[in-house]
Amino acid sequence: MAEQPIYRQIAEDLQHKIEAGELHWDSRLPSEKELREQYDASRNTVRDAIQFLMTRGLVETRPGQGTFVMKKINPFVTTLTSEPETGRGGGEEGVYLAEVRAFDREPKNSDPTVEIKKAEGAIARSLRIDRGDQVIVRHQERDIDATPWSLQTSFYPMTLVTQRGATDLIRADDIPDGAVAYLADKCGIEQAGYRDTISVRTPDENEIRFFKLPADGRVSVFEIYRVGFDKDGNRFRLTITVYPSDRNRLRVDVGEVPPRELPAATGEKAAAGE
Amino acid sequence: MAEQPIYRQIAEDLQHKIEAGELHWDSRLPSEKELREQYDASRNTVRDAIQFLMTRGLVETRPGQGTFVMKKINPFVTTLTSEPETGRGGGEEGVYLAEVRAFDREPKNSDPTVEIKKAEGAIARSLRIDRGDQVIVRHQERDIDATPWSLQTSFYPMTLVTQRGATDLIRADDIPDGAVAYLADKCGIEQAGYRDTISVRTPDENEIRFFKLPADGRVSVFEIYRVGFDKDGNRFRLTITVYPSDRNRLRVDVGEVPPRELPAATGEKAAAGE
């Protein structure tokens, strides 16, 4: 049995101190120089230990200041199956706002940006249209409690506007009840169901900037492709939502499941959804 | 605009070469020594660049051999909502085997290990039992096409054995049709529904070993807590499944959704589920 490398030993010791409460939230760890003396190791080895803890989200470093114990994030739980009756799912406009407020947290939506583009490979395949077909791209940024929380981009075939009269899709305005409800009202396209495909990947440059994630991709993001189907099984929209995995959880309810309990005051456990 | 650090420049250059097809799948990158000469940088800097690419799953290192361009993994898609009729969900024994075989891939289940433990905090909360109550812990390892794919651990209250006669739960044998079906048969506990909570975290030591993940936790894992409810809303089991996020996707179908298409021969796209 090989002995643990030094940097791991140091990391473990620091981790224990953090978990034992010796180092509380937002308190500064000893500087690299001090740690070097404490553990009688080189600076690089100490830095390896700190990086190990950073990868696991226990500490963060601030250039010129020091290394700090990370605040435990109270994750927000998005229920993907939230409103089967209306055919709308968790994460969508109206549902999202209601969900967040139900947990006593403050949502904020940016104004949407609207673009017209040619469909690229993945988009065209998801919507079963031809590559190069015109699509409407609507993009929104969302905060919870003033922290950047998710990025949502929806793609609609241009034919919804040109042939079905859904002209509000190309206005750079919020659609108050959500695009799904609008399409039902305006052109009678009812969403009979949707399919979510969930993957995890490293964030790109934009996402790192918006979510204020560490630049080296230690914190990954959920990427959810949601394809909406009408009652004939046709695909009429694709929504891609990106959530940083450190501050989000997803939930799926199947069959008969008791309703969610509301958060007990500021209790972490209820909100964490166990 | 600050210039990019050298290790990022090298990483980008290598990434371009990979994406341009100059370095094809499974081909070896130049050794660290050669890269050092090519880019006129130190070995540590070259290693930083390689680590950057490893984090993003573009290359892998094999001690004693070199650094290789990673094969694009054909992810397996687990549908969490797969069999609403039977009350069983994706990832569970019978469903899992059928799902994998339907996509022409070869599943393998290890024999389960069975332990009796006292329920710890998270387990007790999930099952709504008291901390310290006895629970049965059944653990299984799963491969697909000889690659380690998921780790599953189920927790059952001991009362199912002592008061309801579900004695097979404490036998270290496979339960062929799955524990859910067994409990329905044996003690009439029907699973009326279940709730999945999905989070992402860094793998622990065991998971790194089993899944052969990079030791420093760059590749994260999905962790799915599935709580089963009977028709009275009581919780009778908790199953925690861990999937490496680099080779797995999750799917959720809500409402009326056309059936999945079967893979077109060996096509990546169909299997990826777009």
Next chain:
DNA sequence: GCAAATTTGTTCGTATGTATT
């Protein structure tokens, strides 16, 4: 506003250990 001190970020060099061929 500026300069000094502190702290982390990046880069270099070197040495030794370990795994594989």
Next chain:
DNA sequence: CAATACATACGAACAAATTTG
């Protein structure tokens, strides 16, 4: 056993960000 290549560890220097006087 030897060669190759990655993993860990040491030391040193300068750069960049931040705080303090």
